[in-house]
Amino acid sequence: EIVLTQSPGTLSLSPGERATLSCRASQFISSSYLAWYQQKVGQAPRLLIKATTSRARGTPDRFSGSGSGTDFTLSISRLEPEDFAVYYCQQYGSLPLTFGGGTKVEIK
Amino acid sequence: QLQLQESGPGLVKPSETLSLTCSVSGGSVSSPSYYWGWIRQPPGKGLEWIAIIYFSGSTFYNPSLESRVTLSVDTSKNHFSLKLTSVTAADTATYFCARQSRSITGTPEWFDPWGQGTLVTVSS
Numbered sequence: 001e002i003v004l005t006q007s008p009g010t011l012s013l014s015p016g017e018r019a020t021l022s023c024r025a026s027q028f029i030s031s032s033y034l035a036w037y038q039q040k041v042g043q044a045p046r047l048l049i050k051a052t053t054s055r056a057r058g059t060p061d062r063f064s065g066s067g068s069g070t071d072f073t074l075s076i077s078r079l080e081p082e083d084f085a086v087y088y089c090q091q092y093g094s095l096p097l098t099f100g101g102g103t104k105v106e107i108k
Numbered sequence: 109q110l111q112l113q114e115s116g117p118g119l120v121k122p123s124e125t126l127s128l129t130c131s132v133s134g135g136s137v138s139s140p141s142y143y144w145g146w147i148r149q150p151p152g153k154g155l156e157w158i159a160i161i162y163f164s165g166s167t168f169y170n171p172s173l174e175s176r177v178t179l180s181v182d183t184s185k186n187h188f189s190l191k192l193t194s195v196t197a198a199d200t201a202t203y204f205c206a207r208q209s210r211s212i213t214g215t216p217e218w219f220d221p222w223g224q225g226t227l228v229t230v231s232s
Contacts (some may be wrong), residue, residue, distance in 0.1 A: 001171075035218040037155075044204055045155065047220035056220060088155055092217050096170045099147075099155040 002027045002091050004100035012108040019076040021103045023089035028069050033093035036065055036074045039102075040085045048087075049074065079105070110135040112205050112223035120199075120230050126192040130205030130223060137186050138163045143208040143216050144181065144188045148201040149225070156201075160208055160216055161188055168216065195230045202227045 003026040013019055023034065032052035037045035047056040049065035052072060062077040076083055084107050089100040116128035130144065137144055145160035159169040161179040169177050173192070181188040192199060203226055206219040 033215070033217070037219075044206075044222035044225050045219070046222070047218055050209075050218040050220075056218075090155075090218065092215065095168055095216075096172070097157040097160075097216065099157065101154045 002098050004089055006100035006103045010104045012106050014108045015079050017079050019105055021074040021087055023072040023100050025070040029091050029093040032068050034072050035090045037088045038085050114205050114223045114226040120195055121232050126195050128203055129187050129189045131187045138183045143210050145206050145208045146190045147204045150201045197230050200230045
C-alpha cells in the first residue's frame, strides 16, 4: 500500500499569500497518477487537480500541481478567501487507492 | 450535470450491517468510462477508500475492509449499493459515493463528482 504523507498539517496564511502544500509517497507513483481535492467544512471533497498537473474543470488557474515519483506539490499562487479549506492528495497508481492525511489552510 | 445522492439509515447498531445506496442522476452507471465508488471519513479525520464497482459488476475492494464489504450495481435503477457487515463504532463516518474516471486500460483514476455524503453512526 502506498502511504501518502501531507505536510504541513496546518498552514496559516493571509489572503493574497502563496501556499505550497506537499504530498510525499512511500513508493514511486507510476505515471504521476496523483490527484488533489479541496474540502470545505460540511461539504464533500471537490476535485482540483488530476494527473499531477491537470486542472479539473472549474479549477481557477491560481491552483497548480507539480511533481513526480514520490514528491508532489499543490501550489496556490494568491490565496482567495474561498481557498481556506482542507486539501487532500490521492494516488491511483496502484491499489489500494489511498489518500493523504490532509493539509488545512487556515486564515492567519 | 451528473449528481449522486447517498441514502440509508443514519444509525446502525454494533454487529449489524450498514447498507447504503447511491442514486445517480444526469448520467448512467452503465457508462463504460467510469467506476462507481465509496469513500468514508470518520468525524474530524481523513478520507478512506472503501471500494469501487464497474457496471459489469467487477469490483475492487480495500483489503482492510474486503472481508466485510460488498458492492452491487443495479443498472435498471441507475444506482449502486454498499453493504458493510459486523459494524463497530470505528465504522462511524460520513460515507461518500463518487464517480471514478477509468482509463482506457481499466485503471481507476480520480473521483469526480462526489455525493454530499451521509453520516452513519454505529451505536446501540
